[in-house]
Amino acid sequence: MKNTKLLLKNVFTIILFVIGFVVATSINSTSVKAESTSITLPSGYTAKRIAQVDNNKISAKNKKALINASVKGVKENQFVGDDADKNVMVDVTKLSSSQKLEINRFALRLINSARSQLNKKPWVLNKSAMDFADKVAKQYHDNGRSVWDSDHYVAGITRAAVASGLKNAGQVYEDESGLPITSEFSGSTRSMYALKRQVYFNIKQMLFGGYYGTESQADNTAYYTEWEHAGDLLGCRSLKGYDAPTKYFGMSFSDLPNDHSKISVHFMGVAKRYIKNTKKFNIHANL
Template structure:
């Protein structure tokens, strides 16, 4: 019985590696900003004449009571003078910049991760065992592209854009917010596979914090390319778990030079890390997401979805999240304790959820 349980744990977590992180000195490269719609309104209270792309007067006018989206700018030569103009509408009409007021368009939307068609438990299990089908890789590529919160200019709230955080010195409330954010994303995806949700646990959170402390004290991190097993085992002992290898931690990371960032930026880093793990993407940034050769590692996904071909498939875990820092590199520790470990008198010698 002991051997089977140990093998099951190892198959679930021991082979899980570290997700690649951005080594570029540009701290924002992994959250590439995409274009968003821009809007304008007519100045004043009177309608204004529009122009064609050849600077001829159009028979159409822009109304002062309407908001227009514009897609391009161009200088039009009218009566020997050049005027900046904005392209609006579907028929390539231009409104002169002197007649328009630009509108700052701010949108907020809750981040989510949805699994595309073709991303199934059976397909994931094959990928976890090292034999991903071409259709599953295609689904994973679609998932990386469609789940775009990490790369578009979008925030969950105005407060997130205005709140500055130090990832290595989070307040208790900030840490709780980020833990719940990451857990919500994981459970979004688990729901799509019909799996039970993971559960936030004070015990798992303390374990995650202790693991981060061990990493930082040893100056170990994502940049080393492996898990700090000795530190993880010490954290187990301090939290009442009788385990002897890395059975709980998935890890991703990022580089950032300035120490502080907005809560929005921090959430985007967490989002990207989870997205990498789910879709087997090994690129350090979003830039290679359309390159099929970067989709080759689903051990993390097997863990996040409790799908490794063992008798514990379909189980759920108790979850906590933490961050450690070495130099300008931040390691994100996604820590989860399998429910069967919590319920085992052999492995649980004092751990409380």
């Protein structure tokens, strides 16, 4: 599967690429803070329409309905954070183990909240998948690649996959995104509050039409152009039911060696059929 990147344009962004309830036990989370833990899919946003648009089999009427639902999704889903996170400063490329686990769990709660609304099984946070995501981030950084390029860094993803006990299957693993470049923080440092707010917006963009405008431009339907990322995150890409029922999930961040402000976000999903060596990729190392 090849994912098309999002080109996001706003006053803080050069290029930005780039789911309502899920119980904490679905990812074995010990606690949930008073913050956004879900993204609600509006009426008209259906698995059938996503599969149809991703396979160029959608009618003009259904395409319009999906766009209108996506507009509602962007407008109605707004981040609510924990004020305590404003005092926690992090370097997103050097997160501690606990910080890395926290942001991975946060992202997965959002994804799984949307999946549950379409009666999809939750994705599973997995240590081996997180390690795979870290290897992908290192490949991007070491080779000066990022979401600002025209396509995924397939060679690096492949090397990371093989090293992680996965099949050499090309670009079937990654949904790539990017954190906004803002004047609020410098380089790869920001508060945990800001990081969660930005990841929330990234996931919202991927779900709702690859939206590439600002929050204030959400009514502009021209900014909703692709649902391939939504199809992957929600398991709605295939018209014949070939989507994996669930995936092992891990997320990481990378910057560029010569520009620490450009942060790529690597959402890695591993379907069981792509696992080659279970000694390297431990399907039981779920978190």
